[in-house]
Amino acid sequence: MDRTRRSFLKGLAIAGTSAAAAAVPVVSEASQARHAPEDAVGMLYDTTRCIGCKACVVACHEANDLPPDNRTDALHDQPQALNDRTKNIIKLYKEEGRRSYMKQQCMHCIDPACAGACMIGALQKREHGIVTWDPNRCIGCRYCQVACPYSIPKFEWESTNPRIVKCELCNHRIKDGGIPACCEVCPREAVVYGKYTELLAEAKRRQAEHPGRYVDKIYGEHDGGGTQVLYLSHVPFEKLGLPTLGEKSVPSLNRTIQHGIYKGMIAPAALYAVMGGVMLRNRKKNRDEEGGDA
Amino acid sequence: MSGHKATPVGGPLLTRTTGTLLAITLVGAALAIWRFAVGLGPSTGLSDGYPWGIWIAFDVVTGTALACGGYAMALLVYIFNRGKYHGLVRPALLTSALGYSVAAIGIIIDVGKPWYIWRIPVSVGKWNLDSALLEVALCVMTYVIVLWIELSPAFLEKWGEKSGLARGLGAFMDKALIWFIALGMVLPTMHQSSLGSVIMLAGPRLHGLWHTGWLPFLFLVSCIAMGYAVVVMESTLSSRAFGRVREDRMLVSLSNVIAFVLLVFVAVRLIDLVVTGKTALLFGAGGLSALFWVEMALFLVPALMLLAGRGHLGIGTMFRAALMIVFGGAMYRFDAYLVAFNPGPGWAYFPSVPEIVITLGLVAMEILVFIVLVKSFPILSGTRPAAAATK
Numbered sequence: 001m002d003r004t005r006r007s008f009l010k011g012l013a014i015a016g017t018s019a020a021a022a023a024v025p026v027v028s029e030a031s032q033a034r035h036a037p038e039d040a041v042g043m044l045y046d047t048t049r050c051i052g053c054k055a056c057v058v059a060c061h062e063a064n065d066l067p068p069d070n071r072t073d074a075l076h077d078q079p080q081a082l083n084d085r086t087k088n089i090i091k092l093y094k095e096e097g098r099r100s101y102m103k104q105q106c107m108h109c110i111d112p113a114c115a116g117a118c119m120i121g122a123l124q125k126r127e128h129g130i131v132t133w134d135p136n137r138c139i140g141c142r143y144c145q146v147a148c149p150y151s152i153p154k155f156e157w158e159s160t161n162p163r164i165v166k167c168e169l170c171n172h173r174i175k176d177g178g179i180p181a182c183c184e185v186c187p188r189e190a191v192v193y194g195k196y197t198e199l200l201a202e203a204k205r206r207q208a209e210h211p212g213r214y215v216d217k218i219y220g221e222h223d224g225g226g227t228q229v230l231y232l233s234h235v236p237f238e239k240l241g242l243p244t245l246g247e248k249s250v251p252s253l254n255r256t257i258q259h260g261i262y263k264g265m266i267a268p269a270a271l272y273a274v275m276g277g278v279m280l281r282n283r284k285k286n287r288d289e290e291g292g293d294a
Numbered sequence: 295m296s297g298h299k300a301t302p303v304g305g306p307l308l309t310r311t312t313g314t315l316l317a318i319t320l321v322g323a324a325l326a327i328w329r330f331a332v333g334l335g336p337s338t339g340l341s342d343g344y345p346w347g348i349w350i351a352f353d354v355v356t357g358t359a360l361a362c363g364g365y366a367m368a369l370l371v372y373i374f375n376r377g378k379y380h381g382l383v384r385p386a387l388l389t390s391a392l393g394y395s396v397a398a399i400g401i402i403i404d405v406g407k408p409w410y411i412w413r414i415p416v417s418v419g420k421w422n423l424d425s426a427l428l429e430v431a432l433c434v435m436t437y438v439i440v441l442w443i444e445l446s447p448a449f450l451e452k453w454g455e456k457s458g459l460a461r462g463l464g465a466f467m468d469k470a471l472i473w474f475i476a477l478g479m480v481l482p483t484m485h486q487s488s489l490g491s492v493i494m495l496a497g498p499r500l501h502g503l504w505h506t507g508w509l510p511f512l513f514l515v516s517c518i519a520m521g522y523a524v525v526v527m528e529s530t531l532s533s534r535a536f537g538r539v540r541e542d543r544m545l546v547s548l549s550n551v552i553a554f555v556l557l558v559f560v561a562v563r564l565i566d567l568v569v570t571g572k573t574a575l576l577f578g579a580g581g582l583s584a585l586f587w588v589e590m591a592l593f594l595v596p597a598l599m600l601l602a603g604r605g606h607l608g609i610g611t612m613f614r615a616a617l618m619i620v621f622g623g624a625m626y627r628f629d630a631y632l633v634a635f636n637p638g639p640g641w642a643y644f645p646s647v648p649e650i651v652i653t654l655g656l657v658a659m660e661i662l663v664f665i666v667l668v669k670s671f672p673i674l675s676g677t678r679p680a681a682a683a684t685k
Contacts, residue, residue: 140406142345157335
C-alpha cells in the first residue's frame, strides 16, 4: 500500500513537472497574434450601399459553376442560405422600421479556425491569404464545419463523393487578373475588392466622411483575430448575424495548448521513457522478490 | 487462490446470445453499406449545423474512453506495480482493442471520403501540426495496432501449442511487451487529451460550462476513471456470465486512486469556472446548468462512495460507483460534443434510425467478438471447471 502511494505520487510529480516544463516556453511564443500576409486581398461590404439586388448571388453561381439551388420549389434558383450550391448570399434584416441587407460568404480569416482544424491542409491560407480548399487533401471529416465560428464551410450531404463548398474569393479569376464575380457585378459598389490594407483605409475614410452614418466599428478589423473581409454597417453587427468574438482568433487557444504539450515531441518521449523505465524496474523488483513471475 | 493463469472459457460459439448479436451486427452492416450508396444526407440526421452526430460523439469520443480499460489497467497495474494482478489486464486489453477497432470502423462510416483516409498517415509533409484531430487520427491508428500487439501473447500462447514459430514469437513478446505497453500508455494519454482539444476549437459555439482551456486535461482524467469503471463492470459481468472467480482485490485497492482522480476532475472544473468568472452559468443556463450538475454529481457521488468504503468496499457498492462513473464520463463527452454545441439558431439534430441501428450493430459486434475470443483464447483467468461455463 505504502509503496503504491509513494510511486503514485512520484508518477504524478513527474507528469506534472514535464507538462509544466513543456508549457512554459510556448505560451509566449503562441500568444503572438497573426497578421494578414503582405499581399493580402479581401472585400469590403457596406450595408448602406447595398440595395439587395442579388446580382452578386447570381454572378457567384456562374463564376463558380455551381448548380442552381432549386430545391425549394423544384423550379427557381432561390437559395435560402449558404449551402452546398451557394457560396454567397444576400439576406434582409428587418425589425421595427430598421432594415439592412447583409452579404454572407467566407470571411477569409487572418487566422482561420477551419485551417487550424484541417488535418492535412485541405483548407489553408494560400496566395493573398485566401482560404481555399484542396479536394486531394480532404477526407470529408467536417471538422472545419465544427470549428468555423461563422458557419461558412458547407458539405455536399447528398453526394457519395462529397466536397466542402465555400467562397474562395474567386481565386481562379484573381489568378487570371480578374476580381471576385460578386464585386465585379455590384451596381452600387456595396461590395468592393482590393488590397486588405487599402480596404481598411477606405472603410475608415468612409466612417470619417459620414459621421453618424455607421456603427462605430469595422467588423473584421479585430474580430476573431481579424478577417480579410470587412464590414461597414448602419445597424449593430449582431443584427446582421455576425458573431461577437473576442480579439483573439479561435485557434489561438488550441495552438497555445497543443504546441505547449507537443513541442518537439519532448513531453511524449519523456513520458514514454519514464513509463518504460518504471515498468522495467518494477519487473526486476518483482522477479527478485518472487523468483520470477512474469 | 484462484488460478493465476488465463485459460479459454470453451463451450459452443453459437448460442442464442451470440446468434442474436450476429443478427444485429449484420443489420448494422447492411445499413452501413446503404449509407455509402446514398450519401450521408439521406441516411443520417446530420446537417451543416450539426456535422457531427452520434457516430462521433458516442462511437468515437465516448466509445474510446470506455475502451480505456486497457490504458487505465496498464497504468495502474504496471506503473503502480500491481503486477501480481495480471488477471484483469488481458480482458481489459481485449475490451480496449475491440472498442478502439469499433471506433475506427465508426470513423470510416462517418467521414465523407474514407477511401482517402490512408492519406493521413502518409502525407507527413502536409501534416497540419495545429490540428488536434490529426493527432487523434494518427494516435488512434497506431494505438489500435499497439493494442492488438499487447494482446498478442493471448493468441500466441494458444497457437504456441502447435507452432514453434508462435512459441518463439511468444518468448520474444514476453521480453518486448514492456515497450509496447509503455507505448500503450503514452498514446492514449496523447489522444484522449487531444479529444478535449478537438472540441475546444469549437470555441464560441461550445457552451461556457464546457469550453475551457482545461478540456484536454479533463478529457484525460475522465477517461482514466472511465477505463477503471469499465474494468470493474466487465469483471463483474464476465464472472457472472462465464462462471469465473472474481478478481477484485486489486480493483478495491485501486479505488482510492480513482476517487482521487474523480475529485480532481470535479475540483478543476469548478475552480476553473470560478476563476474565469463564469459562475453565473452554474445556475443561469437552464437545462445546460442542470446537465452540468448531473455530470458533476455522477463524478462526485462515486468518489465519495469509494472513499466511504475504504478497506471494506463491497462488490455491490463498487459496481454501482462504476456505473455512475461510466454514465458521468459518457455524459460529459456526449454533452461537450453534441448537447452543449450550439451552431446558432435554426439548426437541430436528432440521430436517424439508420444512425442508431448502425451504432447498435457496432456495439453488438464488439460484444460478439469479445465472447468468441474469450471462449477460444486464454484471456480470462480465475478458472472454474469449464463445464460451469457452457451457458
